[in-house]
Amino acid sequence: MVWIAGELRNNWQQIKLDAFRTQANGGTREFFIDVSLGLISHEEVQVELYADALNGQGAEKITMECGEGLPGDNRFLYHARVGTARPPGDYTVRARPRYEKISVPLENNLILWQR
Numbered sequence: 001m002v003w004i005a006g007e008l009r010n011n012w013q014q015i016k017l018d019a020f021r022t023q024a025n026g027g028t029r030e031f032f033i034d035v036s037l038g039l040i041s042h043e044e045v046q047v048e049l050y051a052d053a054l055n056g057q058g059a060e061k062i063t064m065e066c067g068e069g070l071p072g073d074n075r076f077l078y079h080a081r082v083g084t085a086r087p088p089g090d091y092t093v094r095a096r097p098r099y100e101k102i103s104v105p106l107e108n109n110l111i112l113w114q115r
Contacts, residue, residue, distance in 0.1 A: 008044060
């Protein structure tokens with residue numbers, strides 16, 4: 001685990017969250033983002049949709065699925081389908097390491113937010 005964490009830390013700046021888009025699909029909304037992972041395996045990264053707490057509900061954290069590979073080095077299309085009344089602008093994408101039994105961000109400062 002220490003070696004993996006060190007490799008993630010050394011290569012984390014290579015991750016790029018590109019081309020974000022969303023579309024309505026019936027009663028759901030689909031979100032898509034192109035992610036470049038550099039030297040990091042897609043199995044070591046979790047990409048999530050995140051929305052702040054609203055109306056007494058907790059923050060929403062929705063894991064996006066890693067889909068098809070895209071042209072270029074280690075690029076993937078991530079997607080999620082959400083049944084929500086919230087506007088798409090409430091959501092942002094973040095990438096974080098895929099660790100078991102770790103809190104984010106208190107125990108880990110490797111987190112990349114979409115801008």
